Amino acid sequence: MALHGLMQSTQLTVSTLLGPMERSFSAKGVTTAQATGPKRTTYAEVAERTRRLVTALGALGLQPGDRVATFGWNSQRHLELYLAVPSAEMVLHTVNHRLFPAQIDYILDHAADVMVVVDASLLEVVWPMVSRSRHIRHVVVMPDDPTVTIPDDERVLDYEQLVSGHQPADGSLFVGDERTAAGLCYTSGTTGNPKGVLYDHRSIVLHALMLLGADNLAISEADVVMPVVPMFHANAWGLPYACVMTGADLAMPGNQTDPALLAEQLERERVTLAAGVATIWRSVLPHLDGRDLSGLRRLMNGGGPLPPSLSAAYERACGLPLTSSWGMTEMSPVGAVSRISTKDRTASEEERRDVLTSPGVKPPLVQMRLRDALGGDVPWDGRSPGSLEVAGPTVAAGYYLNDDHDAITDDGWLRTGDIATLDPHGYLRIVDRAKDLVKSGGEWISSSALENEIMSHPAVLEAAVIGIPDERWEERPLACIVTTEGESLTSEDVRAFLLGRVAKWWIPTDYAFLDELPTTATGKISKLSLREAMAARPKEMTPKT
Known part of the structure; x- marks a missing residue:
């Protein structure tokens, strides 16, 4: 029989991050960019507001395990939600407002969110989907834009009034099991409905710890970290949790993007x-x-x-x-x-x-x-x-x-x-x-490697390579190119540039010069959209000059 160690069984939970915020890192904090200028808040203030928010969630009748959706920019308030919702044993469900309306409808319904917290500047975009959700009981608006008209709906509450109207939860917020669900994020897949990834407290804490490693991001108390990657997508790469854990300051872009x-x-x-x-x-x-x-x-x-x-x-x-x-x-x-x-x-x-x-x-x-x-x-x-x-x-x-x-x-x-x-x-x-490899004559061509070489040309701003049907070779690469403003480029220019940089048989014979490349909701180039557009294009496209 294996011998057990004699170490304490402290659970790895998001709620354990609040203590250091209030004590060791109380003077550190987060700055949120606003139209009126940057707003600075200390971690001590963030921790107190987080505790108030935990109390408010309970007062609204939310229960452990309930999903709370957020539509928010990178901000102090969104950071408070990152901390408060899991600390109340609920699930923070960050939603990408750039998804198609049908995808947002599906996500809200599939997650069965009972509450939505949304930045006022995003209300016009997401209100149609939120208002028709069959599960949502409360819509809390974060006032990041005072010019926005708030819908006249009994479900709508003001975030600041909600926080200030409740006393902070006392002492240690106890989450008894580190495997309790803490976060939910849906993938923006290119086929089928988005799929939900359900994080637990343990995975969030371990991921944050990994980011502190010297051979990874080496985040420390001396850092000022600016997550430009949005908090509504893939946990802002875990940066908010890692910064709170180590006392690094956060610089949030807010809606000033x-x-x-x-x-x-x-x-x-x-x-x-x-x-x-x-x-x-x-x-x-x-x-x-x-x-x-x-x-x-x-x-x-x-x-x-x-x-x-x-x-x-x-x-x-x-x-x-x-x-x-x-x-x-x-x-x-x-x-x-x-x-x-x-x-x-x-x-x-x-x-x-x-x-x-x-x-x-x-x-x-x-x-x-x-x-x-x-x-x-x-x-x-x-x-x-x-x-x-x-x-x-x-x-x-x-x-x-x-x-x-x-x-x-x-x-x-x-x-x-x-x-x-x-x-x-x-x-x-x-x-x-x-799915993006191009199989030409039975051999594979890496679209990624070919794109990097094309983008080495000083006149190229962006490039994407997709496979198109070919009677002789099964598939051939098509290079879709956006040139830098003021520059001109032809297909012959690109072919000549690629000679000696890639295998000769990799070099595309077909090119499309476009004003812009389509992107997904997370800012990646959408090759699915490109394939659809190129399949419908005229056989010959005139290069942009």
């Missing part, structure tokens, strides 16, 4: 670490000239491949390269973070750039493996691609109220849907999404 305003906030708040998707970083780049960004130590990209050209552009603009990461909603979401290791210390600048724009290395608690088509192991040699599967305490074991078992293997690993390689040092490289 114009690229020029984001660049201004980076400078004004002396941000040390910021995270967002490539679409955002491209839009912010032109607004960095002349700004003092010397406080920055890391700029992180996620949500899709990072072109080396964009990383290099940031290094020229602010002396710091944009670096990469990889993850999934199902992974809480961080699954890998790029870094320079001991083996790379003597690498050339180009080789180091290649490392920093790759997904990187997994955090300590995440496990990875590669499988071939027959389910066998693929070696970690950095060359052999396989289907990537992951496991660990921050990885989903299934989907909420969903019988789709295809994503989970018989032994409990999550199938990511990515084709990847792993090298002997643990470095992950995503070859492509399985």
